[in-house]
Amino acid sequence: MPTSAKTGARKDIRKQRGTAQRDTDRIDPAISAVLSAYAKPVKDKLLALRRLIFKTARTTEGVGALEEALKWGQPSYLTSESKSGSTIRIDGVRSVPNQYAVYFHCQTNLVETFRELYPELRYGGNRCILLDAADELPEAALRHCVALALTYHLSKRRATAK
Secondary structure, rough: OOOOHHHHHHHHHHHHHHHHHHHOOOOOOHHHHHHOOOOOHHHHHHHHHHHHHHHHHHHOOOOOOOOEEEEOOOEEEOOOOOOOOOOEEEEEOOOOOEEEEEEEOEEEEEEEHHHOOOOOOOEOOOEEEEEOOOOOOOOOHHHHHHHHHOHHHHHHHHHOOO
């Protein structure tokens, strides 16, 4: 490969990485305000969860760019570009100060699937995975659950096409 082609390819890679990194660094002021309302332990966990969602989206085939928005007053992550997945929301649990949750659309089978795959996690009905700010983030399990949610519609389309 000619040197100029190599240099151009490296610039493209750096540009892609820079954009991906900025996605997680740049927080809409409205979302930042919601997260800042929580005590530090919950806020830190929600920010870690936010990073995990963006990273999972970047590394999961078919997802594309995420849209971050407030839905029902909660930071929400939508696959608006690809329409590949179901919305994911994150928030603290208001009735339990040191808990936070990852919410999924209750009319999907996502939480039911997660229960089968990860019985060690705690769940809130068919709506969410409950987490405690004092505990380590179960990253591997959450990455898998988030990837399943972000490809929910894509998986259904593939199953229907067969």
